[in-house]
Amino acid sequence: AMSGIEARRHVLRDGAAIRIVLGISTPVDSGSITVTMPQRIVLAGRDGTASVSDDDHNTSWRARFSEEVMRSTVALEATMPLARLTLGDLANLEVGQVIDFEETAQSRARLGARGQTLFVCEFGKLGQNYTVRIRHPFDAGQDFIDGLMPAGAGRA
Structure with missing residues (x-):
C-alpha cells in the first residue's frame, strides 16, 4: 500500500491492469482509494497457475461487491x-x-x-x-x- 507523494511518483510498468477508484467522503473531507491489480495477477490462480473457473468464489465476490456498490450514496x-x-x-x-x-x-x-x-x-x-x-x-x-x-x- 502506498499513499501521498510515494503513490504519485509510482509508475506502473506491468502492462494491462484493472484499476478501481473508490471515492470516500465524510461531512468534513473527501478522498479516493485506487486499487490497481495487474492482469497477470487477476488471471493467475491462488497456486500460481492459470485461472480456474471457481464459480462459487466468483459468485460470492460479485455478490459482496454488488452489495457494497448498491449501498453507496450519490448526489x-x-x-x-x-x-x-x-x-x-x-x-x-x-x-x-x-x-x-x-x-x-x-x-x-x-x-x-x-x-x-x-x-x-x-x-x-x-x-x-x-x-x-x-x-x-x-x-x-x-x-x-x-x-x-x-x-x-x-x-x-
Whole structure:
C-alpha cells in the first residue's frame, strides 16, 4: 500500500491492469482509494497457475461487491430546460428579471449524477413537496439527433 507523494511518483510498468477508484467522503473531507491489480495477477490462480473457473468464489465476490456498490450514496441533480437565449440576451439579464419557459419544459427535466444524465423526468408538486417523476432512461444518441433539429420539429 502506498499513499501521498510515494503513490504519485509510482509508475506502473506491468502492462494491462484493472484499476478501481473508490471515492470516500465524510461531512468534513473527501478522498479516493485506487486499487490497481495487474492482469497477470487477476488471471493467475491462488497456486500460481492459470485461472480456474471457481464459480462459487466468483459468485460470492460479485455478490459482496454488488452489495457494497448498491449501498453507496450519490448526489442527484434534477434540471429543467428553461429557454434558449443568445449570449447577448444572457449578458443583458438583470436581477429580478423573470425568464419565461416553454409549456413542455417541466416534462423534459433531466435527472443526473456526477455530471452524467441518467433519466428524462418531469417536475411536479405533491402537497408541499416538489417531485421528479422518471419518464424514461436518457438516450444520448436521440438527444444528439433532437439537438440537430430546429426547436419543435419532429417532436410529438
